[in-house]
Amino acid sequence: MSTVTTTSSSTRAKRGGEGKPLLSIRDFKVEYRTGSGATVQAVRGVDLDLFPGESVALVGESGCGKTTLGLGLLRLLPRLGHASGQVTFNRGDGTEIDILGLDGRDLRQFRWRDAAMVFQGAMNAFNPVLKIRAHMHDTMRAHTKFTKQEIEDRAGELLRLVRLEPSRVMDSYPHELSGGMRQRVLIAMSLLLEPEVLILDEPTTALDILTQRSVVDVLHEVRERLGFSMIFISHDLSLAAELADRVATMYAGRIIETGGVRDMFYRPRHPYTLGLIKAVPPIVGDLPDMESIPGGPPSLAALPPGCTFNPRCKYATEECKEEDPPLLPITDEPGDAHEAACIHWKDVHLQREVPSDLGNAS
Amino acid sequence: MSALEKSPETAGRAPLMTLGGVSQVFHTKAGPIRAVDNINLSVNPGEVLCLVGESGSGKTTAARMAAGLARPSSGEVAFDGTDIWALKRDDFTTFRRSVQYVHQDPYASLNPTRTIQQTITAPLLKHGVVKTKKAAVERATELLAKVDLTPPENYLSKYPHQLSGGQRQRVAVARALTLDPKLIIADESTSMLDVSIRISVLAMLGRLRDDLGVGFLFITHDLAIAKYFGWHGKTAVMYLGRIVEFGPTPKIINAPTHPYTRALIDAIPEPDPDLTKTKGRESLRSLEIPSLAHLPSGCTFHPRCPLFEDGLCDGAVPELVTIRSGQSAACHVVARDGVAALDDEARSDEPRA
Incomplete structure (x- = not known):
């Protein structure tokens, strides 16, 4: 049919490097500079493997380093943060990428295409003066050579996958959508380039119960359809019980x-x-x-x-x-x-x- | 009229606070918005009443009216049997002292430029609870010990930014206790705290309820928290400004009758992987919450309700009626068919131990 449905979970499972982790993290550390030469280690030597199709939950109280770890894996740390250790991403074709060594173009390619992040607080992740359509087109144009129509089709397909009506959502500004809708748009956007790894930071925090349920159901569904792996960060243990195959405290x-x-x-x-x-x-x-x-x-x-x-x-x-x-x-x-x-x-x-x-x- | 009025709590004890047919209408450019529409509630001394619902259900508006912070558009807010808006100035001050509010965000509710000692002694001195500064400090020390900030001496000279979220919320509670309140209105008071800390703050509040006999109007969106704190009390579920179900907390949690309450309970993930994956879940007909400015006709839940019946549910607004002993719901279908109709459908596919 179309691009979304071609990569089903079964074809994902047949990717190269059978049995090897998709993402392999060894002795991962993050230090923040706190002024006058002092540093604080926020992540102190984490070893973690993420296998194809797997869902891993990171749980713990605030200030345990969950978000810092997530940001560090995508090289999204603020300027004062410094990551060290070994993070290897195993592309389907057998090539291994050293994420911490990536630069410029390669890093941009890795983000969105190989791994994408869904941030906490959906409102802040959007540009408030751009419509959802512009967000979708900007992302796709920066990473692919898709035509306008192809982008429209792909965005529409993903929006329907997260149970949103594209005709209504594409022409809306972020503030015109409810919290749950925004969160689902973010999930759809993160999947635009079919990443193999999705990192979700508190994907349902601050949403109402029924809205939270709809986002959880959508995540179950899209993961079944697209077969990506995910690391999700949550302080909510119930959510980990529901969505994770493996849990790391x-x-x-x-x-x-x-x-x-x-x-x-x-x-x-x-x-x-x-x-x-x-x-x-x-x-x-x-x-x-x-x-x-x-x-x-x-x-x-x-x-x-x-x-x-x-x-x-x-x-x-x-x-x-x-x-x-x-x-x-x-x-x-x-x-x-x-x-x-x-x-x-x-x-x-x-x-x-x-x-x-x-x-x-x- | 409604089931609530007919069964005014346990007989013998006069309710501390009563909201009788209270509404709050906000006039906006988009037309009038009925944030709270004709609700009846009462809290007895030393009792917990939980008010649960999603954002926009009118929980906080109801709480603000109970605290005398907003004047209802219609209906009566009575404290100790007297309409608070008919009170003389001095009596109103006494009322204000008897009802204290603990806010959601302990980062915003404490003055950052005041030490904990200043924060707690200010109301003591201002309201003449104590005469001297020395006595005020002594009282502040006692209060800090009461909210488990021990040793209190360590906290008196600190500023809010030096405390953690849980500690700040305890200070906010200590401040609320300065004037010996009879009722504490806790508006999402634990929702910003980490799970590990939440339970200890709730346990501390529970002790105040038991030892000091303080009544609680406990507002939360988290039914698990309402269950934990309000197990021996009552719970009212609000949806779009109205109470849709009311009853003893264990009944509301374990045997809800209104389709909305049932949807809420079903939607909550459980901290148990097997249970949460096998929990029966009815799907709603729509995910969209109607706007308060354009409420659906009849039962406002009808566009989303799985029990919707054409002609019945979109006609008249359902009254809150008794479904079974002590438990009432505002639903045409449940009122007509009773609980029997509910029990043999969706609930039966739930896992049983």
């Missing part, structure tokens, strides 16, 4: 636990992930026992010695103050994809009540 600039979505939600082995899960009230069932995590995330300029979570952790012992534990595989359960950075992981267990009485109130 970030704390103080590091990934401290990662695993399949069911492992993470049913068998978290880092006290911080456990704490986050216990702090989110479920909607169905009886009143659950909730627990908060005492204190707040540490200042990145003055990290506590040893495990950065130890001052807030009820499992903490003297040993925890000595060394920041590395991310190691959990060995007492099947599979090898679950890793935690905690020396006490064997003692960490989630007691989850089975939701009861869904239909009837107490």
